Amino acid sequence: MNVLSYLAAEPNAFLIVVGIVGLIVGSFLNVVIHRLPIMIQREWERECASLLKVSPSSESEPFDLSRPRSRCPHCKHQITVLENIPILSYIWQRGKCTNCQTKISPRYPLIEGVSAFLAVITAWHFGFGWAVLGALALTWALLASSIIDFEHQLLFDSITLPFLWFGLLCNLFGLYTDIESSLIGAMAGYLSLWSVYWLFKLFTGKEGMGYGDFKLLAMLGAWMGWQALPFIILMSSLIGAVVGITLVLWRGHDKNIPIPYGPFLAAAGWISLLWGNLLWSYP
Structure with missing residues (x-):
């Protein structure tokens, strides 16, 4: 053996x-x-x-x-x-x-x-099996991206874009979802936050998030398909709200200092990778 x-x-x-x-x-x-x-x-x-x-x-x-x-x-x-x-x-x-x-x-x-x-x-x-190899690589990429974004408020293309293509490649073989859902997920992931960004900027004159967030959600959509995006967006918003309120109330965080959204997207994406199908199908 x-x-x-x-x-x-x-x-x-x-x-x-x-x-x-x-x-x-x-x-x-x-x-x-x-x-x-x-x-x-x-x-x-x-x-x-x-x-x-x-x-x-x-x-x-x-x-x-x-x-x-x-x-x-x-x-x-x-x-x-x-x-x-x-x-x-x-x-x-x-x-x-x-x-x-x-x-x-x-x-x-x-x-x-x-x-x-x-x-x-x-x-x-x-x-x-093969699926665990890609999932481990994605897990480590999300961990590194989260900490970099938390410290520098930047999400680098050198991580998000290669893993977006890697997700599409994995799903050519149906490891996590079918290729059609993967392609639509990549497009919808980018365009959904891109649309929110411009609507927020139009009405407030401020930038609510960065372009790296669009690419990160596109990457997650490429891995898990468009069906996972509503759960990821909702879960990341909930995690972000809890962390933000905690920082303001307990740590005295200045409300005018932005909190990076990438770590919350990454956390929600990782949860979705492992238990998304179970959670969003729960009655």
Whole structure:
């Protein structure tokens, strides 16, 4: 019996493996969440410099998802392999840099843990098969996009557009819905929020959401079909309202400071991916 056959026959072993992979992917997501906004900003600066025909700001070294190696932002100590084991290294180091003893943000092990937790739930729901591979990839993309949007109020095309096409590709084989529903879902997802955006701007003169939200909902429509869109929009609005009211009442959040909508769309989309058919068909 080979490894794949063993994992297919042993659900508990399959979930353990997915959990471990989820921790590793969570460590990579920390890199994406930190570096992708910087990479996009530098690309924008280069484009602006090209349009203005001026020299771009000097960059001392290449900067992407693999270069330079991860290092402490305070003392520039390069993170070793043993210092980069998901969650365990943070506990072993007591949440501090081994070189300068500066505290490490608990966000890093938290994202690793959430990545593993969501991956295990997704794997438990779909079971061993092709569908779980796409669902796991979408889960991790939604997690990274949510945190980036929460911190920077930006949803990057480099995540939403490839996963929109990936959703259409998966549904060519009917993994999550039929291809017609997928295509209509992508179009309706974009146009529905696009229409709301322009109506809101027409009547108030303000921008209620960004174009990234349109693309995110189009991506979710491509994965789950147009039938899921009403549930996703309703659920994301409910989650957003609860979070917004909580922030205002308990944290004193300034009502004039916008709260990004992307994380709520992502949460509602993930719920719909796993339990949407059950929830929206409930009498």
